Structure formats: structure tokens, C-alpha cells
Amino acid sequence: MQVPLLFNPIALNSIRINTPIQAAIVDLDGTMVDTLGDFAAALNGMLADLALPAITTATIEPMVGKGSEHLLNLVLKHALAQSAPAQAAINSEALFERAWDRYQHHYLAINGQFSQLYPGVLAGLQAMQQRGWKLACLTNKPTAFALPLLQAKGLDSFFSQVFGGDAFERKKPDPLPLLKTCEALGTLPQHTLMLGDSRNDAQAARAAGCPVLLVRYGYNHGEPVEAVDTDGLLDSLADLAQR
Numbered sequence: 323m324q325v326p327l328l329f330n331p332i333a334l335n336s337i338r339i340n341t342p343i344q345a346a347i348v349d350l351d352g353t354m355v356d357t358l359g360d361f362a363a364a365l366n367g368m369l370a371d372l373a374l375p376a377i378t379t380a381t382i383e384p385m386v387g388k389g390s391e392h393l394l395n396l397v398l399k400h401a402l403a404q405s406a407p408a409q410a411a412i413n414s415e416a417l418f419e420r421a422w423d424r425y426q427h428h429y430l431a432i433n434g435q436f437s438q439l440y441p442g443v444l445a446g447l448q449a450m451q452q453r454g455w456k457l458a459c460l461t462n463k464p465t466a467f468a469l470p471l472l473q474a475k476g477l478d479s480f481f482s483q484v485f486g487g488d489a490f491e492r493k494k495p496d497p498l499p500l501l502k503t504c505e506a507l508g509t510l511p512q513h514t515l516m517l518g519d520s521r522n523d524a525q526a527a528r529a530a531g532c533p534v535l536l537v538r539y540g541y542n543h544g545e546p547v548e549a550v551d552t553d554g555l556l557d558s559l560a561d562l563a564q565r
């Protein structure tokens with residue numbers, strides 16, 4: 323099949339992707355929106371309801387990226403370890419159900435209020451749209467958190483598909499969500515670029531056969547993103563506006 327001219331391989335400064343790109347799958351937390359303030363507000367609301375000590379944004383940052391269940395487990399363990407001996411003896415699993423309920427309540431109440439778009443996100447999405455790429459948002463965040471956040475930040479209209487961490491049987495770094503998203507977009511993985519901020523995104527992309535670029539900002543579990551196996555790093559999604 324003749325590939326339309328718009329879908330060229332990518333050549334940006336030092337980055338070369340030698341396969342035509344027809345679509346992009348874009349991660350949400352740490353890539354498009356800096357949501358640490360939302361995580362902190364919702365988690366601290368939950369911790370207060372459970373009479374547990376508050377947690378700082380700096381402690382939360384390396385815990386983000388593997389979905390809300392994972393985050394909540396780490397936060398509960400951390401908070402219990404900071405508590406008085408009687409509470410510290412409590413198993414975090416015993417608190418999980420109540421914590422999850424309170425966390426959802428608080429997250430949905432503040433969703434987007436303490437988070438900001440990263441610079442260059444709108445320009446980057448517009449550039450990808452102008453290249454004629456189909457766009458999907460794929461996040462490990464629950465879909466019920468992702469949809470209102472995209473709306474609140476004016477990003478929803480860019481995406482034909484939005485899939486959260488609960489949309490498929492497994493989350494990133496498993497390749498399944500990427501393969502399913504490619505299926506929904508109607509594109510082959512080798513023509514579908516993954517844009518993310520963490521090794522989760524890169525590992526999932528490599529295993530699915532998608533080219534992958536990561537942004538230099540974002541979370542990446544508190545580790546330098548330079549160490550991750552990718553096809554290149556971007557200072558901002560607006561780098562994609564270069565020709």
C-alpha cells in the first residue's frame with residue numbers, strides 16, 4: 323500500500339524514526355499534565371479520613387506511574403510506617419478497600435484543580451494533528467479520572483480514543499494496552515508512536531513494537547530518563563512541531 327506523504331518518518335534534530343508514523347499514543351500523567359498536586363490533594367484527603375499522617379509531594383512522585391492501586395498500596399505502607407506503633411502494626415491490605423473508596427471520592431472532587439499542562443503540550447498535539455496522525459490517550463490512571471481531566475484541560479477533542487488503566491486486563495508496562503489501542507486506532511504498532519514520560523511507557527512500547535519517545539520532564543519513578551531504552555528524548559511535545 324502506498325503510504326500517504328503526510329505520514330513521513332520522523333527526523334527531529336538527533337532523532338530518527340525510520341518508519342512512517344500514522345498515529346500517536348500519548349501518556350497522560352507526567353507527559354501532558356503535571357498531576358502531582360492532584361495526587362497529593364486526593365491522597366492527603368484519603369489519609370486524613372483514615373486518621374493517618376499526611377504525605378509530601380516529593381514522597382509521592384517516585385510512586386506514580388503504575389496505576390492507582392499500586393500508588394495507594396505504597397502510600398498506605400508509607401503512612402502506616404510513620405504512625406504510632408499500634409497503627410503501624412496494621413496491615414495495609416486491611417485498609418485498602420476503605421482507602422480506595424475515600425481516594426476516589428477525593429480525586430473526583432478535586433480532579434484538575436491542582437494540576438497544570440506542561441509547556442508545549444497544545445502545540446505538540448496540534449502539530450501531530452496537522453501531520454494527519456490519529457491520536458489516542460493511554461494512561462494507567464483510571465478512565466473515570468482521565469476523561470474529566472482531559473476535558474478540564476481542554477485536551478479531550480484531540481483524542482479519538484481514551485483508555486485508562488482499567489480499560490484492559492493489564493496495564494503498562496505490559497504491551498497489551500498498546501496493542502489494543504493500536505487495534506482501536508486501526509494502525510500497526512510499527513506505525514504508531516508512543517509518547518510518554520516513564521520506563522513503563524518505553525517497555526510497553528518496545529514489547530508491542532511501537533517506536534517510542536519520552537519527554538525529559540515527568541516522573542519516571544525518580545530515575546533519570548536518559549537510562550531508559552527509547553528512540554529519543556523530547557524537551558517538550560512542541561518539538562514535534564519541527565519539520
Ligand SMILES: O=C(O)COP(=O)(O)O
Binds near residue numbers: 350388390393
Ligand atoms: O496514574 C498513573 O499511575 C500514571 O498514569 P500515566 O500512565 O498517565 O503516567
Ligand SMILES: [Mg+2]
Binds near residue numbers: 349350519
Ligand atoms: Mg506517565
